[in-house]
Structures are given as C-alpha cells and as structure tokens.
Amino acid sequence: MKHTIDFAQQLLDFCYASPTAFHAVATTRELLEKNKFVQLNESTSWKLKSGGKYYLIRNDSALIAFVAGSAAVSEQGFRIVGAHTDSPGFRIKPAPEMLAENSYLKLNTEVYGGPILTTWFDRPLAIAGRVALKSKNPMQPQIRLLNIRRPVCIIPNIAIHMNPDANTGFAPNKQTDTLPLLGIITQKLEEKNYLARLIASELRVKEHEILDFDLFLYEYERGSLIGTTEEFISSGRIDDLASVHAGINALCKIVKPTATCVMACFDHEEVGSSTMQGADSQLLAEVLERITMGLKGGRDEYFRALASSYIISADGAHAVHPNMGAKADPTSRPIINNGLVIKLSANRSYTTDAVTAATFIQLCEKAGVKTQRFVNRSDMRGGSTIGPISSTHVSIRSIDIGLPMLAMHSIRELCGIQDHSAMLRVLGEFYQS
Numbered sequence: 001m002k003h004t005i006d007f008a009q010q011l012l013d014f015c016y017a018s019p020t021a022f023h024a025v026a027t028t029r030e031l032l033e034k035n036k037f038v039q040l041n042e043s044t045s046w047k048l049k050s051g052g053k054y055y056l057i058r059n060d061s062a063l064i065a066f067v068a069g070s071a072a073v074s075e076q077g078f079r080i081v082g083a084h085t086d087s088p089g090f091r092i093k094p095a096p097e098m099l100a101e102n103s104y105l106k107l108n109t110e111v112y113g114g115p116i117l118t119t120w121f122d123r124p125l126a127i128a129g130r131v132a133l134k135s136k137n138p139m140q141p142q143i144r145l146l147n148i149r150r151p152v153c154i155i156p157n158i159a160i161h162m163n164p165d166a167n168t169g170f171a172p173n174k175q176t177d178t179l180p181l182l183g184i185i186t187q188k189l190e191e192k193n194y195l196a197r198l199i200a201s202e203l204r205v206k207e208h209e210i211l212d213f214d215l216f217l218y219e220y221e222r223g224s225l226i227g228t229t230e231e232f233i234s235s236g237r238i239d240d241l242a243s244v245h246a247g248i249n250a251l252c253k254i255v256k257p258t259a260t261c262v263m264a265c266f267d268h269e270e271v272g273s274s275t276m277q278g279a280d281s282q283l284l285a286e287v288l289e290r291i292t293m294g295l296k297g298g299r300d301e302y303f304r305a306l307a308s309s310y311i312i313s314a315d316g317a318h319a320v321h322p323n324m325g326a327k328a329d330p331t332s333r334p335i336i337n338n339g340l341v342i343k344l345s346a347n348r349s350y351t352t353d354a355v356t357a358a359t360f361i362q363l364c365e366k367a368g369v370k371t372q373r374f375v376n377r378s379d380m381r382g383g384s385t386i387g388p389i390s391s392t393h394v395s396i397r398s399i400d401i402g403l404p405m406l407a408m409h410s411i412r413e414l415c416g417i418q419d420h421s422a423m424l425r426v427l428g429e430f431y432q433s
Ligand SMILES: [Zn+2]
Pocket: 084, 239, 240, 269, 315, 316
C-alpha cells in the first residue's frame, strides 16, 4: 500500500513539473538521464548495442525511449507503449495584451483541444511553455523553457445575478468569455509588450532577444490525493501524463529484456496528431527502422520485426460517473481502482480486437491486475486515441487500454491510486515478457 501511495505521489509531482508537453518531455528526460539512458540525435547516425538504453526528442515535445533487447529485433520484434504528452487548455496568442475599461489587462488566448471550459474559471492560473530567442545561426534559434510558477492570472466568472443561465446551460464564448485577467494597469504605456517584459525578466534576457513563444495557461495548484483513504488522484493532465509516467517508469525498471522495449510519447493527440511530432507522422516508423539499422539489421529485418511486435496504446478511459450512470454503456461499466480498462469500438476508434485483448488479459493475469471493459453507449460517439492513428503508419498488432478516470479534460481530472500502480506492473510485465 505504501508503494501504491508513493507512486501516486510521484505522479502528482510529475504532473506538477509538467505543465506543458515541453515540460513533460523535460521531466521525462530527467528521469531517463538518472537511469543512464543515452540521448540520440536524429541528425547523426546511430550505432546501438544490445542491452543499451537510449532516447530521442523531437520538437522538444515528443520523446521516444527504448532499451535494445538481447534478441535480434527480427526474432522478437518491438514491445511498444504509446502515450501522449499534451493536454487540452489555453494557448496564449501573439500580441496578447488587451485592455478592458482602460484598466484591466487581459491576455488574448486560443483554446487548445477540447477542455471543459467552465472548469477553468476562478482558478489561479500560471503560464508555461517554450520561448524562442535570437541566435547566431538563424536555422537554430535558442530555445528556453519557461515556467512562471506563480498565480499570475485568472479567468473570473460572471456573477450569477448577471448570468441567470449560469447553472442551466451557460456556453462560454471561446474568444470573449474566457480571457484571463493579468492585472490592473495604472499607466497606459504599461500595457505594451507586458508579456514580453514578463518573459524577459523570468528568463533574464533582453526583450528584443525574444522572437516568439509557445505559451500556455495551466492551473497553479498542485494536484492532491483525495478520498477518506486517499484512494483518488486529483490533478491536471492525468490524461495522458499518467500513462507517460507509468510507461517511462516501467521502462526504467526493466532488466536485460529479450525483446526491444519502446516507450513512445507523442505530442498533439488533443488536436488530431497530424504534426511531425504527433502520432499521425512517420516518427515511430522512422525510429523503429533506425533502431533496426543501428543494431545492424536491414529493411527485411525491420519488416520481420514489425510482424512480431505489439503496441499498447495507453490513454485515459471513462469510468462510470457516480452521479450520471446513465451516460455509460449498460453492461461495460468501469469503476475506479477496479483494474485497467480495455477499450473497444465497433467503428475502430480503438484498435482493440479479440486477439490483441487476449494477449493483454494474459499479461494482466501474470501481473496480478484485474481488467475491465469500456465501450461507448451506442448513441454516443466517444473519443479516439493514438492507437488507430499509429497503426496506419506501422503494421503492428495493437490494443487500446487506459486508467479508468472521471472528469476527462477538466482542469482537474480524477483517477485511482490502485490503477496507476497496476499500469506500472502490467507495462513492466509486457516489457519483460
Ligand atoms: Zn488522452
């Protein structure tokens, strides 16, 4: 039990240290470096050793780590876990300063992905992301991560007296109703380049050195364990940092695996994955082929490896809601802390089929972990994952699974401590099997 609580606390630390996809990659990288993984560069050639531990980063926001197995990849294939580093929220627009009533300084923002907008109101918000600075070589701008870990802004609600629909169907306008308030301006000039000045002082650079930024809002408060026996984990970005956290930890723990074990953390799942660091790219296919070549294999070995590989696409799964049980399927009703969820969809928005499920169920049995099933109610469409997208680029058997969770895409999501530890155990079993 102590280990379960410790691992849940580690997830809270991980989510808190990873307010954006860039930070999720940086936090993951720290963990990998601590465990003696060696960084590879896409622009150099790879000479890999069996048993070697490696990782690479693309665009500061996607990461693939792997341990080369003792057996040839053409014999044992790849054991791959896929997850995503991004989460829905608000991105700060260029030239974001806006003045209201000649006094209130607001930030212009754009919604990223599909957050539950109303959960972002009245929360202390901080700002984090990536800043691009002037460099000697224009082809390689200097990149700095930024995390203003202070409650610098807030999206205030409108009083219920002025919005009688507040509890009966209020639909916030994404351009006008959700802009965060930064402060009160006393002199007109203060408004100009306010954010650039803030960035410059945080990063200790000159304002004119800042060329651009990819900055997001995030909830300032750290997540917490909740419940009478602390059985729940409440935090931002559980979807899908819980899978990234469990997968990377499982990879760091494996000892001398036979198969080559891979943890793929993609960006941009929340906006469709169609970027060079998203799952709808050649990233995974290229890395797997380069691993094969780095281990002195050729194209034939690569395709043979794919044929005996398996991908676990790990992402959040909807648990039955305690107040809204009618929203769930009548027979498949996942409960938090009751085991990992296998997700199935007749229309193939998940990759799972009977064969891939059979493999996963047996891995869970070996790891002493229960499984549950998720299917959408037939009159609801549901979400998707990186699973089906990845499998259009690499021909590998695949399954979609996840932690049962509530409040998916809220500023604070909820999952269970038992399930998070179960995920670690099953992924460990998968890598070592
Ligand atoms: Zn997700």
